[in-house]
Amino acid sequence: MINNDLKQIGYTRGDKVFPKFRVKDLDLFYGNFQALKSVDMDMEANEITALIGPSGCGKSTFLKTLNRMNDIVPGCRVSGSVLLDGTDVYGGMDVNLLRKRVGMVFQKPNPFPSSVYDNIAYGPKTHGVRKKSELDDIVESSLRQAAIWDELKDRLKKSALGLSGGQQQRLCIARALAVRPDVLLMDEPTSALDPISTGKIEELAQELKKEYTIVIVTHNMQQAARISDKTGFFLLGELIEFGATDEVFDSPRDKRTEDYITGRFG
Amino acid sequence: MKIVFAAMAAVFILCIVVICAFIFARSVPAIGEIGLFEFLFSTEWTPNNTPASYGIGTMIVGTCFVTAGALVIGVPIGLLMAAFMARYCPAPLYKVMKPMTNILAGIPSIVYGYFGMMVVAPIIRDNFGGTGYSILTASIVLGIMILPTVISVSESALRALPGTYYEGALALGATHERAVFMTEFPAARSGILTSVVLGLGRVVGETMAVVMIVGNSTALPDSLLDGVRTMTSHIVLELGYATDLHRGALIATAAVLFVFILFINLLIAAIRGKGRAK
Numbered sequence A: 001m002i003n004n005d006l007k008q009i010g011y012t013r014g015d016k017v018f019p020k021f022r023v024k025d026l027d028l029f030y031g032n033f034q035a036l037k038s039v040d041m042d043m044e045a046n047e048i049t050a051l052i053g054p055s056g057c058g059k060s061t062f063l064k065t066l067n068r069m070n071d072i073v074p075g076c077r078v079s080g081s082v083l084l085d086g087t088d089v090y091g092g093m094d095v096n097l098l099r100k101r102v103g104m105v106f107q108k109p110n111p112f113p114s115s116v117y118d119n120i121a122y123g124p125k126t127h128g129v130r131k132k133s134e135l136d137d138i139v140e141s142s143l144r145q146a147a148i149w150d151e152l153k154d155r156l157k158k159s160a161l162g163l164s165g166g167q168q169q170r171l172c173i174a175r176a177l178a179v180r181p182d183v184l185l186m187d188e189p190t191s192a193l194d195p196i197s198t199g200k201i202e203e204l205a206q207e208l209k210k211e212y213t214i215v216i217v218t219h220n221m222q223q224a225a226r227i228s229d230k231t232g233f234f235l236l237g238e239l240i241e242f243g244a245t246d247e248v249f250d251s252p253r254d255k256r257t258e259d260y261i262t263g264r265f266g
Numbered sequence B: 001m002k003i004v005f006a007a008m009a010a011v012f013i014l015c016i017v018v019i020c021a022f023i024f025a026r027s028v029p030a031i032g033e034i035g036l037f038e039f040l041f042s043t044e045w046t047p048n049n050t051p052a053s054y055g056i057g058t059m060i061v062g063t064c065f066v067t068a069g070a071l072v073i074g075v076p077i078g079l080l081m082a083a084f085m086a087r088y089c090p091a092p093l094y095k096v097m098k099p100m101t102n103i104l105a106g107i108p109s110i111v112y113g114y115f116g117m118m119v120v121a122p123i124i125r126d127n128f129g130g131t132g133y134s135i136l137t138a139s140i141v142l143g144i145m146i147l148p149t150v151i152s153v154s155e156s157a158l159r160a161l162p163g164t165y166y167e168g169a170l171a172l173g174a175t176h177e178r179a180v181f182m183t184e185f186p187a188a189r190s191g192i193l194t195s196v197v198l199g200l201g202r203v204v205g206e207t208m209a210v211v212m213i214v215g216n217s218t219a220l221p222d223s224l225l226d227g228v229r230t231m232t233s234h235i236v237l238e239l240g241y242a243t244d245l246h247r248g249a250l251i252a253t254a255a256v257l258f259v260f261i262l263f264i265n266l267l268i269a270a271i272r273g274k275g276r277a278k
């Protein structure tokens, strides 16, 4: 296990220090269509990395290479490397253990059609937790972490489908946290939500970055500017610009980035 | 056009009313004469004795055993097949499997009965003893008969699910197996339950295949290798020559069967309603 000091500064292997994720020269093809072109990016622990860009530019595709959800897309090929704590996730790593370490929250909240409790307990059960008392603890702590315990503690046995959209999305965050991941990937987690729920999720992300590495896709530039430490701008499968969020927004180096964030296209 | 539809609907409803009226008009007097309790729970069926005895308890038990047996055999296989067809089967194989299940559904029940007599019954007789015409034989054959129903209804229930459940499960580190069986199956439970209850209805009402292989003894069975009579086989065996109260008792058996089927249909409606409410 990684101790906390190392988590702060990155993971050491040999004499090298690695960021949480290091993506090198990543190409991705859907059949003959190249969706990602030679992407390089480092994502640091305890930071929020935001990915922006017009729709269809490959943000979701990039995010899904980090936990290999692209594996289920037929005809999808990846080359280059994606290092998680210095180990290539495409180099024979157990994909289920990878996804345990790298949780994901989807654009549309997708709770299972079962109770709140069973939604949260699903992940821990998947990874071998059987004891009722232990599961109870995990359910409570995960819901607390997702700042939704107070709203749901009396409805644990009720169907998750009866919750509001914003509650469902926070439930999905709690469900992802329940397997104790290192990284949380979020693909436009607030695009289906009202402003109040969006605010809650943004606040939550700020809170969670103290313990997790967060990578968030957003089509909302104000959101990226508000909550992220680093921002990457994608265009047509290329990472055009990547750096500290204030620099990307205040003094973009690339003309295309500037055009995009000033709303001249996209 | 409106009038045509209205007329057709009227004819349809009239048919149902007439069937119900016919069955119950004939059976109520008979049951009155025999006594409801005696009729349903007595295991004595001796229409040729004086005084005659008309109890269909054995046939109800027979129907229950054969139905349970068929479900025990057909449902697990059918559900596994449905999972295979919907989530495992490679496309070229699916192109072969799908028509095969449709063919299985279209085979006339007398062919299933013949298959039971010629293939299943001898195997049971040679390996387990008895005459081969037994609860077990009927359960196996009927278990096969309900496969197409269980498979196709469950398969479409699985296919109708949004992909988000599967993705959500995988993103938590679940294997394909766990995602299919522990996430998608519960998510599709109302469709899957419906498939089982439809299979149940088919078994309870099946006549031709059953009468050929179930042994048709009017005694209570001691084991799965004994023959029994189901309500359907009972009616078809005796209706041809029965007269008077004997005939009335057989029609009353049909009424009991009718109530069973009605109950099963209510069950399906309840499951569907609950599925929609979610």
Ligand SMILES: Nc1ncnc2c1ncn2[C@@H]1O[C@H](COP(=O)(O)OP(=O)(O)O)[C@@H](O)[C@H]1O
Binding pocket: A030, A033, A035, A053, A054, A055, A056, A057, A058, A059, A060, A061, A062, A073
């Ligand atoms: N499963 C797929 N098969 C083929 N092409 C895809 C698939 N998913 C996405 N694409 C294509 O890849 C490009 C990037 O898509 P995506 O990553 O979803 O973009 P974004 O999330 O930035 O809107 C788009 O042109 C899209 O049409």
Ligand SMILES: [Mg+2]
Binding pocket: A059, A060, A061, A187
């Ligand atoms: Mg997207």
